[in-house]
Amino acid sequence: MTDVNIALLEAKLDQIAPSSAIERLRRRVVEADDAQLFRMNPYTFAEEEGIAPQQAVEVFLRASMAGLLRPDWALVCRGCGEYAQTLQNLCELGGTFHCAACSMTRTTALDEHVEVGFTVHPEVRSIRFLEPAELPLDDYFFRYTFSPNIVVRGVGESLVDYLRERALVLVRLAPGEEHAVETDVGVGWIVGSPRAMITVAGEPTPDRERRTVEVGFDGTQFLPRPTIVPGPVRLVVRNASDAVQPVLLYHTPIVTYFDYRPFLSGQGLLNTEEFRRHLGTEVVRPGTGIPTRDNTLLFTDLRGSTALYDRVGDALAFELVSAHLEALARVITRHAGVVVKTIGDAVMASFSRPVDAARAALAMAAAIHSSDRAEALILKIGIHRGPCLVVNVRDHVDYFGQTVNIAARVQNAAGGKQICMTAAVFEDLEVKNVFAGLGEVSSEQLSLRGVGEPWRVYRYTTP
Missing domain, CATH: 3.30.70.1230 (Nucleotide cyclase, GGDEF domain)
Incomplete structure (x- = not known):
């Protein structure tokens, strides 16, 4: 059962000229899972609902003006695919942004790094993604942390599906807590969020002895950054920081390069007359x-x-x-x-x-x-x-x-x-x-x- 303020929803809708697209948005707000109402991509909505992409953008902007939706300006790192920062207004955007996962500061580009999504307004419907610290780990990493608009080049699947299938560690660690997992790893890398790097290279040892690898999170990244040989491994991760830390470590056999599904970029929004007319003060x-x-x-x-x-x-x-x-x-x-x-x-x-x-x-x-x-x-x-x-x-x-x-x-x-x-x-x-x-x-x-x-x-x- 969804927690929707129907009276407020109808009041917001009364401020928008009725259309079949608005009615489809209303149905989604009432019936859809929380994940479908968080950082909604208007181009995806258009494809699912059989309407023109520009029409979907205009509908989402009108809904934002009425207080039904809330636009999110999300800065995505093209190195790792994580959202580095989410802003509520264009005026908060700076010329650079820092990706903690990559430990790199990047120059902001409106058409490359800024994804504009739309989230249902919490007064209309409260969704679980508004409290990220309380999210289940699958939601936290694969719906909140990484962009759903990225496709792994040469693989043909979304980045979040690629990571989910290759996850070795998915855990939330309290300060001082450790977690161990036993697995077999092939040539490639064990990387993750927060920043981690374990290189897997060379020939497997003939004895197939399981080796233990320990890495600790220091508040910024996992250290050390060892090189191990392929084969059985016992991977121990420890939280040496003073805060609870969600951890995702996954194995990738390739260096990943990204392609992108259609999304509304910051540039695309600025080139929309509906935005200039109604939200142009941003x-x-x-x-x-x-x-x-x-x-x-x-x-x-x-x-x-x-x-x-x-x-x-x-x-x-x-x-x-x-x-x-x-x-x-x-x-x-x-x-x-x-x-x-x-x-x-x-x-x-x-x-x-x-x-x-x-x-x-x-x-x-x-x-x-x-x-x-x-x-x-x-x-x-x-x-x-x-x-x-x-x-x-x-x-x-x-x-x-x-x-x-x-x-x-x-x-x-x-x-x-x-x-x-x-x-x-x-x-x-x-x-x-x-x-x-x-x-x-x-x-x-x-x-x-x-x-x-x-x-x-x-x-x-x-x-």
Whole structure:
């Protein structure tokens, strides 16, 4: 029987426009196991419920605004797969984070390290994961500590399943307590959480004598870090710290490399209009720039806008440009992007995927150039992708760096009714497929103002 505050649940739902997706979320809150309501991945929810991923993200954001869900910004270490830190707000995010399991400090990247999940609000339903110290060990390690979105490369199973199948020690040790397990180990490594490293190498000894290996947790890691031969072993783990310590040690025959199931990254959330509209007050701390490794930026401008004001007058020109900006914003939102800012009659937009920016550019051109005022509004578009910094500019999310500069310069290179793209954008396979069959896409080496070396720019002229 789940402990759900039905009256409060219904009150929260009344604040959200009804839809079939909202009803599915309601059913999950009432009926699902606690694990299904902790750090929910909206993309997984979308797949399970048969809805579009972006729709699931928007539903989860609306539910968060209503107080039904609570977003979690979780920093995952790409070295070990553990969650190093969980934050409640973007403003708590720093430029670096420390993984205790790896004993390494890493540079935060919004698209690589920040997983955004959603947990049911404790006032609506209390779930066991809100008290991690009291969780059963299987829950603590395989649902709370490690990311469920990681797949072990070459093995084809999730990291948590990989660890569960290979666990040798799964125990909670009181201060001074020890635990022993007897097992056979092959070549590889015995590693775990907290940090541990026992190397298994060489040829098995012919006598098959069981050897004892003792390691102790000192409050930070297990020591020593011995090398043993394959074969029978008695593994003794001791908690030498002054606190209760959950322990997972597992054997892996390979060095594990990770792939990732689709998840909502910090970058992906910032590129969601619903987030900007309702939770956009959550920005990075002033003076802090958070990197994103691969973001796509699109700039637009109008050809001859100054002449437009001279020709039709300020009032009509303002009306035309305002309608133009609104039309572009609708297209950007429809293609999974956000308007970062407008500068006069120009727009800067951000996308997580270059293919979304490319589709948006074509849709913008079609919308503007087919309108009854097409002769007055001639659009020029530029697109580039790459690393940049997410920054706080007057309490709004903005982007900084050479990627921004190049995207703006590429837009400057576009003529009327043209879309210009760097090779980083156009040579993406999905982008090439979008332009296939549309007509000629020319390319040239261009010197961009303020950018050192020439850049290859692809140019497409819209109908």
